[in-house]
Amino acid sequence: MGDLLARGVEALGDLLGPTWDVRVVSTPQEAAGAGGRRLDALLEVHPEGGSVFAQLLIDLKSQVTPKVIEQQLLPKLDLVRQVTPHTHLVVMAPWLSPRSQEILRDRGIGYLDLTGNVFLRIPRPAIVISTEGDRRAPRSEQPRSGKPTLAGPKAGRLVRLLADIAPPYRAGEVAAAARLSLPYVSRLLDALEEQLLIRREGRVIVDVDWVGLLRLRAGHLSLLRHNSYVGMLSPNGTRHLMMRLRDRERAGREPRVTLTGSYAAHAIAPLAVGGQVMLYVSADLDSTDTVADDLGLLRVDEGADVLLLRAYDEVVFERNRDVDGIRQVALSQLVLDCLSGPGRMPAEGEAVLNYMAEDERIWRASGIEHTQRVQEG
Structure with a gap:
């Protein structure tokens, strides 16, 4: 932890520049100013020649999770604010996840990690620092094998x-x-x-x-990397393609096809028009050829206006929606696809999220048994 503190203090000094002083007032000991609670370090930060300074109560953590923030840091923050309202709590760690950073910012806790993620907001003397470092954990900080993640x-x-x-x-x-x-x-x-x-x-x-x-x-996905795809051209345009999709759905043709991406998001989040039509098909080798024949599509190497995505998992076909006679992915899948997609798609994903948050009842099932009955029906 001593090395973490030294490197953190050095990084803070570099960010503030040569006209500021960063001084370690105390290192790990019982802090009278924190009501007897143990602190890792107390820093004083002030401009050169100035009489006004800020005190930073440093909490060194080898690993920070949202649960650690809730159970350990928030009680300490409340106590610090009661005893020393002008002292600011700052977390130093080797790396902080984007989610942990968001929670710390929302709670008014400063942070600094060794990859360059820094947030510090002090009213007097006026200090505002916000920088972005690594969004993914360095190799040394990644979970050990066997610990589950949201990848896969x-x-x-x-x-x-x-x-x-x-x-x-x-x-x-x-x-x-x-x-x-x-x-x-x-x-x-x-x-x-x-x-x-x-x-x-x-x-x-x-x-x-x-x-x-x-x-x-x-954050663990890339739409066009995790799903192999084939570029296609719709000779008669998008409107004709949508008509063919409706006809195919009414006829109950196999393999399954479901719409995702910008065209699926337009009805909910009309941020822009156009873009490529993205259709999930099953991962069978001949599925793309069958679907292309049904929809009158031509395979192209460049200038594709339709992408046939071979689904990485059958989950993309679960809880699909019927929108104007066309099968579309569930809203949750649409969000995942847009947020992990190229171009303007992440903005469309955020707009879909906002739509979903307005009223969960319009898209979220009320229980597992109910959902299973709907799927079986």
Whole structure:
């Protein structure tokens, strides 16, 4: 921790520049100013020659999760503000995840990590610093093998289910509905609880932060890298293509096709017009040729206005919606695809998220049993 403090103080000094002094007043000891609670360091920051200075109460952490913030840092922050209202709590760590940074900012806690993620807002003397470093954990800070993350198809199934279906439910119900093993689901739920993405009472999940969950999952995805695709041209234009899609849906043709991307987002988030039509098809080798023949599409190497995406997992076809006679992905899948897509798609994904947040009842199922009955029907 001594090396972390030294490197953090050096980084803060570099950010403030040569006209500011950063001085370590005390290192790990019992701090009288913090009501007897242990602190890691107390810094004084002031401009050269100035009489006004700021005190920074430094909390050194080897790892910071949202649960650590809630259980350890927030009580300390409340105590510091009661005892020394002009002292500012600052977290120093090797690396802070984007979610941890967001929670710290929202709670008014400063932070500095060794990759360059820094947030500091002090009214007197006036200091405002906000910089971005690594969004992904350096190799030395990445989870050990065996610890579940939100990468991979299995995690995708769990995320979709937690987003699409409102709690309460138990891990066993979730595992069965998502067709996953209970041990895997239990480990991943533990990790999500650590990130405050779910909350449990006993063994029952009672709340899901589905917005944060979808954003975090999207950070592990790249729409056009995780789904192999074939570029196509619609000779008769998009309107004719949509007519062919409706005809194909009415005829119940296989393999399945479902619309995603900008064209699926337009009805909800009309930020722009145009863009490529993106259609999920099954991962079978001949599915793209079959669908292309049905829709009158021509394979091209450049200038494609239609992309046929071979679905990385069958979850993209679950809980699909019928919109004006065309099968479209569920809103949660649309958000994931847009947030992890190219160009303006992430902005469209955020707009879809805002639409979903306005009224969950219009898209979120009320229970696992209800959802299963809808899918079977």
